[in-house]
Amino acid sequence: MEQGNKKYISKAVIRRLPRYFRYLRELLNNGIMRISSKELSQKMGLTASQIRQDLNCFGGFGQQGYGYNVKYLYGEISKILGVEKKYNAIIVGIGNLGKALINTPMFERRGITVSGLFDIDPETVGKTFGKHTVLHINDLKEFFEKNDVAIGIITVPRTEAASTAENLAALGVKGLWNFSNAEIMLENYPDVIIENVHLGDSLMALSYEISKNG
Amino acid sequence: MEQGNKKYISKAVIRRLPRYFRYLRELLNNGIMRISSKELSQKMGLTASQIRQDLNCFGGFGQQGYGYNVKYLYGEISKILGVEKKYNAIIVGIGNLGKALINTPMFERRGITVSGLFDIDPETVGKTFGKHTVLHINDLKEFFEKNDVAIGIITVPRTEAASTAENLAALGVKGLWNFSNAEIMLENYPDVIIENVHLGDSLMALSYEISKNG
Numbered sequence: 507m508e509q510g511n512k513k514y515i516s517k518a519v520i521r522r523l524p525r526y527f528r529y530l531r532e533l534l535n536n537g538i539m540r541i542s543s544k545e546l547s548q549k550m551g552l553t554a555s556q557i558r559q560d561l562n563c564f565g566g567f568g569q570q571g572y573g574y575n576v577k578y579l580y581g582e583i584s585k586i587l588g589v590e591k592k593y594n595a596i597i598v599g600i601g602n603l604g605k606a607l608i609n610t611p612m613f614e615r616r617g618i619t620v621s622g623l624f625d626i627d628p629e630t631v632g633k634t635f636g637k638h639t640v641l642h643i644n645d646l647k648e649f650f651e652k653n654d655v656a657i658g659i660i661t662v663p664r665t666e667a668a669s670t671a672e673n674l675a676a677l678g679v680k681g682l683w684n685f686s687n688a689e690i691m692l693e694n695y696p697d698v699i700i701e702n703v704h705l706g707d708s709l710m711a712l713s714y715e716i717s718k719n720g
Numbered sequence: 721m722e723q724g725n726k727k728y729i730s731k732a733v734i735r736r737l738p739r740y741f742r743y744l745r746e747l748l749n750n751g752i753m754r755i756s757s758k759e760l761s762q763k764m765g766l767t768a769s770q771i772r773q774d775l776n777c778f779g780g781f782g783q784q785g786y787g788y789n790v791k792y793l794y795g796e797i798s799k800i801l802g803v804e805k806k807y808n809a810i811i812v813g814i815g816n817l818g819k820a821l822i823n824t825p826m827f828e829r830r831g832i833t834v835s836g837l838f839d840i841d842p843e844t845v846g847k848t849f850g851k852h853t854v855l856h857i858n859d860l861k862e863f864f865e866k867n868d869v870a871i872g873i874i875t876v877p878r879t880e881a882a883s884t885a886e887n888l889a890a891l892g893v894k895g896l897w898n899f900s901n902a903e904i905m906l907e908n909y910p911d912v913i914i915e916n917v918h919l920g921d922s923l924m925a926l927s928y929e930i931s932k933n934g
Contacts, residue, residue, distance in 0.1 A: 520928060524921035528903070587924050588931030602823070606816035612901070612920045616927060656930060681930045683923060687826070689742070697933060701926035703919065706826045707738035709897060710801050712915035713830060714734060716870060716895045717802025719911060 515563050515586075522560060523587055525550060530580040542573035589617045594655050595683075596622035598670055599662035600630050600640050603685055607659065608635050618657065622649055643673075650677040660684045671700075729777050729800075736774060737801055739764060744794040756787035803831045808868055809897075810836040812884055813875035814844050814854050817899055821873065822849050832871065836863055857887075864891040874898045885914075 529549055533541060543561075547554040561574070584590060595618050597604050604623070613620055623640045625631055631642045641649065649655070658674035660667055660682055667686035674682060675692050681699035684690045690700050743763055747755060757775075761768040775788070798804060809832050811818050818837070827834055837854045839845055845856045855863065863869070872888035874881055874896055881900035888896060889906050895913035898904045904914050 521921075521925060523928070524918070524924040527924065528918070528920070586928070588927045589924070591927070591931050593927060593930065602816045602820035606820055609816070610901075610919075612923060616920065616924055618923070618927065657926065680933060681926050683926055687824075699926060699929040699933065701922055701929075703922055704738070704742070705824075705917065706742070706830065707735075708915055708917055709826060709832070710738040710741065710803070710830055711735060712871065712895050712897055712913060713803070713805070713807060713832065714737070714801045715913040715915075716807065717805050719894065719913065 595657035807870035809871035
């Protein structure tokens with residue numbers, strides 16, 4: 507299936523790409539420059555044919571008998587994932603989860619800069635975490651006028667999630683990363699990408715596997 | 721595909737079950753007792769035929785023309801997911817993420833009780849969060865002798881993740897919920913279920929979708 511010049515890439519493949527990205531980075535860090543689909547499959551718990559299929563979606567960088575060039579593959583997957591594009595993000599809701607996120611190296615490695623922190627609690631507003639002082643959410647509008655913010659990270663309580671999302675969408679974010687455990691849907695802003703993180707779903711998958719084990 | 725008396729349920733279906741669980745709970749909370757596969761599909765962003773297929777895996781609780789009995793379906797999915805089984809969990813690593821997890825209603829709703837908190841930092845050990853006082857990880861062995869702990873939640877720094885996992889597996893946990901962003905593999909404990917939470921993967925999926933939108 508072709509869409510213009512670009513190959514159509516299924517959602518399932520896209521979901522696996524960040525895993526390839528992580529494994530390939532680990533290989534690079536360990537100085538490994540080539541890897542066969544068989545070795546990669548053992549590391550990732552996928553079949554070799556699945557891996558060949560996935561990577562063929564991006565033009566098949568593998569050479570029969572030589573395996574994959576790790577650095578090249580890492581670069582191509584980075585490009586597909588948009589890692590080379592730089593985005594600013596803000597975190598709204600500086601409770602424990604918000605604070606936990608501020609300190610992770612996760613953002614920088616993926617081309618994302620946390621450029622603002624927002625909360626509503628007078629005890630939290632004005633405090634400094636990392637490079638930033640927490641601003642009041644009433645200052646969001648002014649912040650968006652001065653800064654190019656692409657991503658809104660929502661770590662507010664569940665009850666505040668929908669209004670926070672609406673607010674950020676109206677201010678012009680391109681995407682929301684939502685931790686509130688409320689499934690956010692923005693009917694008035696169909697172009698805003700929403701990534702809902704449901705930790706509870708992951709927990710349930712774990713307890714299912716445990717109960718199956720007896 | 722049958723395995724003994726039980727129908728084989730694919731991993732992909734299992735991954736979708738917690739979402740059904742969430743949506744059905746929401747319907748119940750709103751007093752909705754019946755729903756058609758068409759309505760459910762619109763809510764969940766899946767096709768109606770996908771939903772019929774998924775739910776048929778568990779014996780097809782739907783009646784042509786009548787839709788699904790929400791309460792019954794919720795109960796059956798709860799059973800399959802093992803929500804009715806009760807498990808104790810401990811959290812190892814009481815930094816911001818550990819603290820954020822303590823306070824969520826996520827556990828109770830899924831039959832899981834957080835029964836112990838552990839850390840290594842002298843400033844944290846002895847402090848009380850919710851119902852529990854943080855114990856030193858040196859006390860893990862004694863704790864496991866006195867308590868039936870099924871799940872270990874790992875929120876330690878990346879560098880400590882592997883040793884923490886080995887430690888918990890040796891003490892007898894049935895499953896690990898790993899937030900450390902290090903992919904944990906336990907070759908010596910093949911029966912321990914590992915659920916690695918990779919928030920970075922979710923973030924990358926978001927930035928991919930944003931970059932595709934242009």
